Amino acid sequence: VETIQIKDLKDRDFSTQTQQDGAVITVHMKGNWDMNAVAPLDEFTRAVQTQARQLKVERVVLQMSEVEFINSSCLKSFARWLGQVSKSGQDPYTVTFRTNLPWQRRSLEALKALAGDKVTIES
């Protein structure tokens, strides 16, 4: 059985921890995602997208509750990804953002509009 092979981000200010459980990939994001995080996050989301396709997962969960802040340039990385999820048959999985932070829900609702029912937001 193939399992996810991804290089997690481990910066002083931001990090990811990725795991796979069957048909679900879960990414725990932590920290402050500002201008310094833009390029790493863009590369990371592309890698997760590639792995999700290869492993034919059903769901990718992004756990965001330990994200202190995420800037608009980092939101764009998700916009690119979700824009493709909404249109491409190559991305048949759903994406779930999990957060209990009210401010994040505002950002995530705007992202959700890109991909409709292929994106969910959970507490």
Add this chain to the structure above:
Amino acid sequence: MEIYLKPSVRFVSLARRFVYDVYTDILKDADLAWRLGMATHELLENAVKYGEDGGMTLRVTTETIQGKDALVLTVSNVASQENARILREAFAEMATFEKPSDYYDMLMTRASTRDEGSGLGLGRICTEANMSLSCQIDSGNVVCIRAMTPIG
């Protein structure tokens, strides 16, 4: 409150945290303080990315506008001729939208296929921070962006 900052990436998150902490204490409203902090972050990042060397000024004041108290965030810096033009166009485009959320949705769709930059910052401030924006650019390309939200 007024702070003068060198245009450095490392100061942006520090300024956001400072504004959030100070205004959480002053306003006793964590959500409003977060919105103010987010707007601070987005405007300062734009100033760093698109401004000329020389510095940027962050100011937070309370004003009475049309008889109501408002929190006003102002970020000013010097932009290049080209970036001043791009900013004027961004505000002109924003003005064509009646609802901030429609503007933000359009920006988000555009961002999903955009190669350079996100172009989301101003829309995010209008929508997620629920702040109205205005912009003045003088003949020396000194840019002054005001973000305002009612309080109380």
